[in-house]
Amino acid sequence: MxxxxxxxxxxxxxxxxxxxxxxxxxxxxxxHARRFVLDLQLPLRHAGIRSxxxxxxxxxxVDAPLVVVAGGISANRHVAAGPGNAEAGWWEAQVGPGRAIxxxxxxxxxxxxxxxxxxLDAPIDSADQADVLACVLDRLGVDRVAAFVGASYGAMVGLxxxxxxxxxxxxxxxxxxxxxxxxxASAWRALQRQCVALGRSEGGVSQGLALAxxxxxxxxxxxxxxxxxxxxxxxxxxxxxxxxxxxxxxxxGRRYAARWTSTAFLRLSESxxxxxxxxxxxxxxxxxxxxxxxxxxxxxxxxxxxxxxGGPSRLCVLRSRFGHDAFLKEEVAVDALLREALAACTxxxx
Amino acid sequence: MxxxxxxxxxxxxxxxxxxxxxxxxxxxxxxHARRFVLDLQLPLRHAGIRSxxxxxxxxxxVDAPLVVVAGGISANRHVAAGPGNAEAGWWEAQVGPGRAIxxxxxxxxxxxxxxxxxxLDAPIDSADQADVLACVLDRLGVDRVAAFVGASYGAMVGLxxxxxxxxxxxxxxxxxxxxxxxxxASAWRALQRQCVALGRSEGGVSQGLALAxxxxxxxxxxxxxxxxxxxxxxxxxxxxxxxxxxxxxxxxGRRYAARWTSTAFLRLSESxxxxxxxxxxxxxxxxxxxxxxxxxxxxxxxxxxxxxxGGPSRLCVLRSRFGHDAFLKEEVAVDALLREALAACTxxxx
Numbered sequence: 001m002x003x004x005x006x007x008x009x010x011x012x013x014x015x016x017x018x019x020x021x022x023x024x025x026x027x028x029x030x031x032h033a034r035r036f037v038l039d040l041q042l043p044l045r046h047a048g049i050r051s052x053x054x055x056x057x058x059x060x061x062v063d064a065p066l067v068v069v070a071g072g073i074s075a076n077r078h079v080a081a082g083p084g085n086a087e088a089g090w091w092e093a094q095v096g097p098g099r100a101i102x103x104x105x106x107x108x109x110x111x112x113x114x115x116x117x118x119x120l121d122a123p124i125d126s127a128d129q130a131d132v133l134a135c136v137l138d139r140l141g142v143d144r145v146a147a148f149v150g151a152s153y154g155a156m157v158g159l160x161x162x163x164x165x166x167x168x169x170x171x172x173x174x175x176x177x178x179x180x181x182x183x184x185a186s187a188w189r190a191l192q193r194q195c196v197a198l199g200r201s202e203g204g205v206s207q208g209l210a211l212a213x214x215x216x217x218x219x220x221x222x223x224x225x226x227x228x229x230x231x232x233x234x235x236x237x238x239x240x241x242x243x244x245x246x247x248x249x250x251x252x253g254r255r256y257a258a259r260w261t262s263t264a265f266l267r268l269s270e271s272x273x274x275x276x277x278x279x280x281x282x283x284x285x286x287x288x289x290x291x292x293x294x295x296x297x298x299x300x301x302x303x304x305x306x307x308x309x310g311g312p313s314r315l316c317v318l319r320s321r322f323g324h325d326a327f328l329k330e331e332v333a334v335d336a337l338l339r340e341a342l343a344a345c346t347x348x349x350x
Numbered sequence: 351m352x353x354x355x356x357x358x359x360x361x362x363x364x365x366x367x368x369x370x371x372x373x374x375x376x377x378x379x380x381x382h383a384r385r386f387v388l389d390l391q392l393p394l395r396h397a398g399i400r401s402x403x404x405x406x407x408x409x410x411x412v413d414a415p416l417v418v419v420a421g422g423i424s425a426n427r428h429v430a431a432g433p434g435n436a437e438a439g440w441w442e443a444q445v446g447p448g449r450a451i452x453x454x455x456x457x458x459x460x461x462x463x464x465x466x467x468x469x470l471d472a473p474i475d476s477a478d479q480a481d482v483l484a485c486v487l488d489r490l491g492v493d494r495v496a497a498f499v500g501a502s503y504g505a506m507v508g509l510x511x512x513x514x515x516x517x518x519x520x521x522x523x524x525x526x527x528x529x530x531x532x533x534x535a536s537a538w539r540a541l542q543r544q545c546v547a548l549g550r551s552e553g554g555v556s557q558g559l560a561l562a563x564x565x566x567x568x569x570x571x572x573x574x575x576x577x578x579x580x581x582x583x584x585x586x587x588x589x590x591x592x593x594x595x596x597x598x599x600x601x602x603g604r605r606y607a608a609r610w611t612s613t614a615f616l617r618l619s620e621s622x623x624x625x626x627x628x629x630x631x632x633x634x635x636x637x638x639x640x641x642x643x644x645x646x647x648x649x650x651x652x653x654x655x656x657x658x659x660g661g662p663s664r665l666c667v668l669r670s671r672f673g674h675d676a677f678l679k680e681e682v683a684v685d686a687l688l689r690e691a692l693a694a695c696t697x698x699x700x
């Protein structure tokens with residue numbers, strides 16, 4: 001495995017630190033705002049300089065230590081309900097008043113992924129996402145990040161942020177994301193993208209996207225969970241067998257296809273496969289969390305990551321029948337490890 | 351899990367023993383023939399009485415003990431090269447002169463699966479396949495089967511044959527096939543069938559079938575093998591990321607789509623999900639072989655099978671980075687266990 005970037009990438013990486021030189025110059029949003037939209041111009045690693053719109057959301061006291069929270073490719077800026085948006089967010093169990101990421105004592109920042117709005121049809125990678133975040137922090141007038149808590153793709157971007165912008169970061173919590181994609185998981189995603197491509201080429205965009213999401217759901221969960229939930233024989237329905245899990249999976253696929261564009265899915269899925277970080281470049285204190293049953297990010301890859309990180313690190317291993325989705329489902333176990341990992345942010349035990 | 355057949359199935363099952371009453375009455379082929387084609391009329395469990403054509407192949411001495419050999423849903427009657435067909439078969443490593451299934455001392459019979467020619471677009475299950483085999487044996491004038499050696503779908507059909515026609519069977523070797531499909535594996539296959547359906551509905555039949563085969567390949571192999579073979583970063587090709595395993599998978603998909611029809615794939619894939627056997631009905635001595643890394647047929651399901659079989663049994667567990675495909679790839683280990691399991695067929699150690 002080579003972790004050496006190509007010369008073209010080197011040149012762009014060298015520009016990343018002053019990427020905000022390309023800032024389109026919109027007026028700085030108040031740090032007191034609960035939501036913001038920024039127009040940025042950014043040098044992307046594979047796609048040149050692009051104008052992009054970045055949407056973000058704040059929670060917690062303005063002057064509290066800042067924690068960046070980032071989830072999977074289908075997560076977004078709305079992490080938890082708050083004064084500006086009462087709707088439930090994607091990580092309610094961990095973020096809010098009194099939660100492990102305690103919005104009474106921490107300032108929480110989250111942004112939508114670059115590419116999530118479907119407006120950018122070009123290769124995007126995790127380093128682009130880390131540079132976007134750095135640029136956003138500059139524009140918001142934020143110097144230091146007390147912690148980056150990332151899960152799944154968010155963990156990959158957290159590792160990139162630590163490697164590329166570590167000087168402004170105090171600690172990283174990386175859950176179920178490694179320094180590289182596993183080759184089997186990459187193949188799985190490549191076939192998901194082919195489902196979308198088949199739908200697109202034949203006029204069934206939404207069907208292809210829904211099918212890709214169903215395949216993704218299989219990778220996020222485990223045989224153990226399916227055995228618990230769907231242990232019923234197949235039935236014949238209109239002369240065709242229908243398996244017990246199909247209703248569930250199809251509903252996941254339909255809901256996803258109603259909310260996402262195929263371009264956003266293709267570019268964010270691809271972004272995972274373009275991800276590479278040299279662990280030695282990550283020198284901030286790092287907590288790596290692995291799920292023993294994770295079918296996308298094997299424990300062995302996270303062991304290899306921890307062994308080669310450039311700074312102090314530790315590995316926490318959870319067992320969960322939810323596999324890769326444990327960060328969303330194992331609320332108690334994740335709460336406990338986040339409290340421990342973040343205790344130092346507010347100067348003591350939670 | 352209910353293993354009780356529906357009343358309709360009961361009625362058909364009761365007919366199965368005299369299924370050959372529906373025999374179309376073609377003249378009996380010589381038992382000396384190397385290949386045969388039979389026209390049969392059969393009561394199918396989900397599709398009523400159907401006229402079907404069954405193709406088979408013989409190897410070995412005419413009067414030697416008979417061994418039935420059956421593989422996965424994409425295997426066929428041509429198990430190994432022989433006097434009638436010099437082309438390599440799908441199980442050359444195990445079948446032939448001096449091999450574990452020794453064609454100098456055993457008579458080997460294999461047939462094409464019902465549905466494999468794409469001419470039968472109706473639900474088929476493993477009990478139908480077992481009944482087809484019983485009917486073929488009647489037509490060929492064969493009373494006893496010294497051993498049924500089945501792998502993958504062949505193991506499921508072997509269990510059905512033992513349950514439904516055990517009186518004529520001496521022993522069963524069931525490799526990587528259980529008494530029921532695992533719910534996660536069923537979901538995996540249901541999504542493969544949706545790939546075909548997406549292609550069909552949108553005019554890309556061959557693309558859909560090739561994509562389904564790529565997903566099947568992922569299920570047959572393991573992350574460990576992919577990590578060994580495909581540990582190279584994704585590359586951008588025409589503005590789209592291409593992962594290291596894609597050439598291999600696409601070539602598997604294309605080759606499959608050139609040889610198979612979508613109807614054959616859909617009906618045989620579905621047939622796995624319609625499979626159920628009550629292990630207590632299997633009373634012949636049975637050797638069950640499990641692969642610890644098998645992602646389709648988990649070791650735990652084969653442990654459960656062995657614990658509830660109705661006759662003497664034993665479980666052999668292999669470790670293999672080839673997962674479900676170990677029966678094709680782990681030639682030495684499979685040779686050893688087949689020799690041991692079949693020693694009694696010829697009255698002694700191999």
